[in-house]
Amino acid sequence: MAFTTVTRxxxxxxxxxFDTIAHIENFAEINPDIVEIEIxxxxxxxxxxxxxETRMMGKRKASTILEVTEYEENEHIRIVCDSGGSTWDSxxxxxxxxxxxxxxxxxxxxxxxxxAKIMNRLFRGMISKAITKDIDRTKEHCEGVATNA
Numbered sequence: 001m002a003f004t005t006v007t008r009x010x011x012x013x014x015x016x017x018f019d020t021i022a023h024i025e026n027f028a029e030i031n032p033d034i035v036e037i038e039i040x041x042x043x044x045x046x047x048x049x050x051x052x053e054t055r056m057m058g059k060r061k062a063s064t065i066l067e068v069t070e071y072e073e074n075e076h077i078r079i080v081c082d083s084g085g086s087t088w089d090s091x092x093x094x095x096x097x098x099x100x101x102x103x104x105x106x107x108x109x110x111x112x113x114x115x116a117k118i119m120n121r122l123f124r125g126m127i128s129k130a131i132t133k134d135i136d137r138t139k140e141h142c143e144g145v146a147t148n149a
Contacts, residue, residue, distance in 0.1 A: 005104065007104045008103050009097055010100050010138070012142035015074055017142050018074045020138055022045070022071065022092070024039075024049070027134075033057075035054050037051055037052070037053055038054075039051050040065065046071040050066070052065050057130075067080055067081065077091075084119065085111060085112050085119075086110060086116045090105065091107075
């Protein structure tokens with residue numbers, strides 16, 4: 001069972017939605033909580049892309065190193081990181097739906113230690129809320145671009 005799942009119907013072409021979520025510079029541009037992106041690999045797009053994302057979590061900055069492990073253009077992208085004693089595995093899947101795109105975000109969390117398992121449960125609501133906010137920003141952005149095109 002996924003740690004959290006968010007599904008949105010987006011009135012925009014699949015290519016636009018994919019470009020927004022799969023390219024970290026674009027995603028950071030629409031997300032004011034992301035305050036810094038640093039590409040850590042020679043690869044800038046696709047499998048093998050590694051980057052440090054710094055975002056505001058309340059009043060604090062938190063940095064995480066993430067890596068793209070799967071990348072099928074306009075279909076799906078998987079981004080994985082090890083942080084806080086857990087592996088965080090995020091899968092974005094896109095499908096055509098009602099003349100637009102259905103975006104499904106699924107996050108699975110695999111704790112490596114008991115403390116991480118406890119902490120993940122405590123923060124699950126806050127993390128799910130932040131993810132939902134990110135996906136809603138993606139929807140708003142893509143629909144705005146599609147409308148103005």
